[in-house]
Amino acid sequence: MSAHDHSPGGRAASWTYGLAIGLALFSGMAQLPIMKRYYIADLPGMAWAADFFATSDLHYLAAALLLMMLAWRLALDGRLAGLSWSWGPRTWWGWGLLGLLALTGAAKAARNWGLYLPPTTMLVLDLTHLMAAMAFMVTGLVSLVMGRKEPTRAGMAEGL
Amino acid sequence: MPKDISRRGFLKGGVSLAAGVAAGMAAGPLVLPGAAQAASGQELCTVLDLGKCIGCEACVDACRAEWQPTVPDPVKPIPQPFPSRVPIEDWSSRKDVQDRLTPYNFLYVEHLELEGKVSELHIPRRCMHCVNPPCTSLCPFGASRQEKNGVVHIDQDICLGGAKCKTVCPWHIPQRQSGVGLYLNLLPTLAGNGVMFKCHRCLPLVSQGKQPRCIEACPQKVQSIGPRQEQVAKAQALAEQAAAADGRPGQWRDYLYGLEENGGTNTLYVSPVPFAKVNAALHELHIQQASQEAPAKAGQGRGQAAKGGKGLGRRLAQAGRPPMGPVANSMENPENLTLALAIAPVAGLAAGLGRLFGGARKLGRALEARRQDADKGGQS
Numbered sequence: 001m002s003a004h005d006h007s008p009g010g011r012a013a014s015w016t017y018g019l020a021i022g023l024a025l026f027s028g029m030a031q032l033p034i035m036k037r038y039y040i041a042d043l044p045g046m047a048w049a050a051d052f053f054a055t056s057d058l059h060y061l062a063a064a065l066l067l068m069m070l071a072w073r074l075a076l077d078g079r080l081a082g083l084s085w086s087w088g089p090r091t092w093w094g095w096g097l098l099g100l101l102a103l104t105g106a107a108k109a110a111r112n113w114g115l116y117l118p119p120t121t122m123l124v125l126d127l128t129h130l131m132a133a134m135a136f137m138v139t140g141l142v143s144l145v146m147g148r149k150e151p152t153r154a155g156m157a158e159g160l
Numbered sequence: 161m162p163k164d165i166s167r168r169g170f171l172k173g174g175v176s177l178a179a180g181v182a183a184g185m186a187a188g189p190l191v192l193p194g195a196a197q198a199a200s201g202q203e204l205c206t207v208l209d210l211g212k213c214i215g216c217e218a219c220v221d222a223c224r225a226e227w228q229p230t231v232p233d234p235v236k237p238i239p240q241p242f243p244s245r246v247p248i249e250d251w252s253s254r255k256d257v258q259d260r261l262t263p264y265n266f267l268y269v270e271h272l273e274l275e276g277k278v279s280e281l282h283i284p285r286r287c288m289h290c291v292n293p294p295c296t297s298l299c300p301f302g303a304s305r306q307e308k309n310g311v312v313h314i315d316q317d318i319c320l321g322g323a324k325c326k327t328v329c330p331w332h333i334p335q336r337q338s339g340v341g342l343y344l345n346l347l348p349t350l351a352g353n354g355v356m357f358k359c360h361r362c363l364p365l366v367s368q369g370k371q372p373r374c375i376e377a378c379p380q381k382v383q384s385i386g387p388r389q390e391q392v393a394k395a396q397a398l399a400e401q402a403a404a405a406d407g408r409p410g411q412w413r414d415y416l417y418g419l420e421e422n423g424g425t426n427t428l429y430v431s432p433v434p435f436a437k438v439n440a441a442l443h444e445l446h447i448q449q450a451s452q453e454a455p456a457k458a459g460q461g462r463g464q465a466a467k468g469g470k471g472l473g474r475r476l477a478q479a480g481r482p483p484m485g486p487v488a489n490s491m492e493n494p495e496n497l498t499l500a501l502a503i504a505p506v507a508g509l510a511a512g513l514g515r516l517f518g519g520a521r522k523l524g525r526a527l528e529a530r531r532q533d534a535d536k537g538g539q540s
């Protein structure tokens with residue numbers, strides 16, 4: 001029996017979360033002027049990666065999907081004790097980074113609706129968002145490479 | 161609300177109109193001169209009445225005298241970025257160029273010859289100071305900034321010269337000087353390529369309540385600066401006059417540029433001829449200029465950009481001479497997608513807590529039953 005079977009939303013939710021994280025990270029990285037410089041946009045079918053507006057739209061969509069899933073998860077966790085999840089952050093560090101990304105991202109986006117943020121605040125938001133994303137990516141990669149398993153009840157039930 | 165005025169511009173206009181009305185009711189009409197209002201932090205807007213411009217370039221000279229010395233000289237040799245196709249852009253030996261935007265020249269004047277009643281037109285060009293500037297909103301490092309008074313500027317201590325601001329600016333205004341700035345202290349070959357420079361609306365002067373140099377120096381009083389709402393009304397009145405004088409009463413929008421472009425800017429041009437005609441003449445002139453200037457002379461040093469064979473559109477975009485065609489709001493999608501961001505967590509919470517709570521309980525019971533099955537299976 002896999003961990004997905006115990007996780008609300010099952011395998012589909014896990015895949016959707018993984019996809020949303022992947023798209024958010026890629027489209028976020030594409031906000032740095034590196035896709036063209038480092039030939040990524042020259043790969044077949046990847047020209048869009050150098051289009052800052054297209055990747056920015058994608059970033060908003062991926063972030064919206066993540067926010068919806070994480071809010072759903074938090075709400076379910078709040079109402080039902082002992083749920084196990086096959087997706088999402090596993091540690092307070094992970095939750096902290098995602099929370100920081102959501103807050104700084106939301107503040108940056110609020111500019112689009114006319115919220116004025118002083119330049120120094122914008123600088124802090126931009127750099128915090130960037131650093132948190134990098135820390136999240138490194139954490140994810142380390143956890144993948146180390147093959148860390150989720151210490152959930154589902155995992156324990158499988159004897160992992 | 162006209163479709164082409166962004167929600168953000170509309171909200172800002174409404175807020176400043178309400179503030180203006182409130183201030184008017186409290187203290188009578190605003191009497192501060194435009195530059196002093198700059199110190200009060202209100203969003204500032206310039207109006208350029210092109211019918212008055214004689215093309216003397218006193219504005220350009222004043223801008224250069226004040227600000228060119230603030231643009232540093234590059235280190236020599238300038239590090240060649242990796243990969244080699246990334247161009248070094250070095251204008252330090254061409255500081256005298258003033259017929260286009262360069263890192264050492266924030267303002268230039270277009271001199272147009274036209275057919276018809278108006279035979280010549282002179283157009284000072286520089287950053288438009290957009291209401292929701294993509295150069296600022298999309299800068300990943302917070303180097304491009306917007307002040308509360310609407311001034312958009314680039315912090316030369318933070319900018320790494322990746323030129324994203326230039327790419328996303330509909331007019332490709334910011335100009336790069338390689339070999340200067342923070343990137344030299346980081347990974348000069350692998351990341352960054354200098355600093356971007358452009359008109360900062362004389363921020364250091366304006367924030368002290370002074371006039372921008374180009375406005376002060378103009379013998380014809382072509383430009384004025386003041387609170388956005390007042391300036392929009394002024395520009396519209398001038399455009400109405402221009403349309404009537406051109407025999408097209410009521411068609412004032414054709415004679416006004418910058419009000420709706422890119423969702424709204426704080427630079428409003430009024431012309432005695434329709435901007436469609438101005439833009440067509442500019443386009444022709446820019447093609448002529450681009451064909452006369454070999455790319456190597458146009459500020460590109462080594463690297464791919466120095467090689468020929470690029471498309472005309474790309475060459476025009478790189479030429480430091482912005483067109484005056486219609487420009488859709490480049491921030492329209494982000495403005496709309498912000499709504500998706502706002503709704504998403506609410507929808508997620510509602511799905512987890514609200515009407516679906518019954519469903520969630522069922523889900524919890526089902527998962528618990530499966531867990532128990534698994535436990536039993538494990539024990540047997």
Ligand code: SF4
Nearest residue numbers: 287288290293295329
């Ligand atoms: S005109 Fe270009 S550089 Fe100036 S504020 Fe608008 S987007 Fe930025």
Ligand code: SF4
Nearest residue numbers: 223359361362372374
């Ligand atoms: S406002 Fe100042 S920086 Fe901008 S063009 Fe005029 S003089 Fe130059």
Ligand code: SF4
Nearest residue numbers: 213214216217219378
């Ligand atoms: S704006 Fe004024 S100073 Fe500049 S070219 Fe026109 S008339 Fe001369």
